[in-house]
Amino acid sequence: MKKQLLLLFSILSVSSSLWAQEKTAIICGTLITGNDEKVKTNTVILIEGDRIVDIGTKELLTSEYKTIDLSDYTVLPGMIDAHVHPLIYGSEYQTNHLKGSSAFNALRGLKTVQDWLKAGWTTLRIAGDADTKYAHFEIRDAINSGMFQGPRIFGAGHYLSVTGGGGDINYISNEQTIIPDGLIVDGKEEMQKAIRQEIKNGSDWIKLLVTGAFMSTGDNPKNIHFSDEELITAVDEANRRGVPVMMHAHAKEGIVKAIKFGARSIEHGTFLDEETIDLLLEHNTYLVPTLTVGTYFRLKDPGNVALTKTERSQKQFREDRMKMLAKAHKKGVKIGIGSDNVGFPGSFAANEFEEFVKFGMTPLQAIQAGTKLNAELLKKEKDIGTIEVGKYADIIATKTNPLHDITELQRVQFVMKGGAIIKSID
Template identity: 60%
Template structure:
């Protein structure tokens, strides 16, 4: 009898540890936008452990489930920002990069990422960051171990730049032995080594500055910086290691070079033209236009000396082939537009203004929501787990008070956040 009881206890412990007897929970709400394009009224979502097991009407709720009533709230998938820089939070970031240690950036970056999670951003793709080390991946690993609560983190440790490019520091005298905020490489061999260094230290994306940048001193965003040989070396090495490449590309020719080379996403695309749009369609390249950062410059840093170049360049969006006109054309033609904000120290609610900017360019509110959920998950290659509210996916979801399909700014006022089935924010109605 004792032996029999022992084995029953052993089986029970095994079932609990594997989640076989995990408690089912359910949320009910006025409206549910599942990310696939469907909208459910008087909806329910049922979860077990960290996964969704059913979505639909309230009749799907099992009797044994613990139910949380979200009243008139609208539930959506957790938001994904595909272009963030958690360690950049000042206008003179290339100098600030030299002021703070990697450890300090890790502590401050963790707080910034947790604030973003509370604002509804359950996943982030880091587009390289201003750190000599790889502190963002120390944060990622600590979150994955359960030491801290935070968003899912993907991305690149550094942006790979040529000498004198947007990732180099171009305003100090040549006698100063400084380490640039980017990873500086020249020629195919150094590019290959840079990719290997990034992968070695935890990058699951490779970020390259194919062209000049807006925010840095001493370079021109309309110039192409990578040679075709350097670009090929990056792509060959990244492809061998099955790592996708994101390309910072403002210049028209730089965009086309990067698309033809096979990058997965183009970031910014300030001087995009119709030929570049057609190439993106042909190659299936994602476009991450990063619109909110321009608003941030105009509202926060209008008189900044450090960002005078970026602010001035941002004013020239009035000509016949402006960025906004080309982005609208890209949307109409069906380019896969993914949401990324270029977050450089935004207040937590600010990144969600990107949704409204996409709507201004011609997206429907549903398309804009999908750009920051379903499309981003597909670009990340994480659509099995993220991006939509469907059975089998991670229970990452948010809720807002109103209907973002009629007022997209509701996404700036997230009231409820769940990640992996755990509620981390719940503002009562």
């Protein structure tokens, strides 16, 4: 038995060694590294295992490298979506998580994130998700262990909400006992306990619903939900464990509190104004405005009763919101790409880049918002976000240069994650 185990270990070691030595060369027609404003042509990327080892001219090519010819394509870093909910689906998402077990939610969610990966999203930050347990972390762990292909996943277990808040279910009879899609916490002690529980179960981010939400029933996006004491407790507790906090905030007062009390990122920020823009700059806080989700439901599911607040926000607040985002961008606020994807196709989620161009970013700035800047937001800039030597080979390619047509990111033709080809050129 001992000899058999040693033989098995030897075979596994050899297999691992062969993988580590696997060498790939990508010939790029146009290369956007994401690290600067330069655009390279006729460039070669050398990859060994899962990392980039060299970038240069075709003189780097040798017979030991398996060649992928993308000389007719534009090559870019894999896209990073900083605000997704892969377990949410359908207009009745506040109760859909109860229709299947956590195991079923994990299986369904795995298919969802694999589809998003094929659309070019090589990294996701989950902004809390709808499950009675932690199905999305089971997905993450299965991907990380090599059992399945999938994107890199970071994020929060649940969105933490007050009783009656956006993470609660506010339209069921009070005689019924039901598990809401969010985690309900009231008071300092419950907040401490909840954050400790979230981290114990795999959260590397904490998500707080500071204000009401647009995509939930029975709460007001302009209301502040958590008390100052609860917010301070949350940030202190998370900071002690080295875990950053993202805060959902629509109302101005909620945005102000979230920034001042230590949020690393503000999610949505619908009622942004001059004061909150200056606070974002003062505290070096990121903003993830999540513009695509409203666009999706306005175009694909108009008149949906369950999403009347979202539809109203698109009609009433969109114009003013885009103007404030333009001002925030001009002043230098760090604005990251986040689609708030709740089950729509990954290709549609890339509309977020087009939205950023609409409020004033150049196509290259928008691309960097969904690559380099988001990697910095995640504190993963040493590994992902740009095409550089030493980083993971997370690479995508489009047929047309997205600097000429940003919507081309909705039609990604080639995807590689960590040196493994996920989607090849037909």
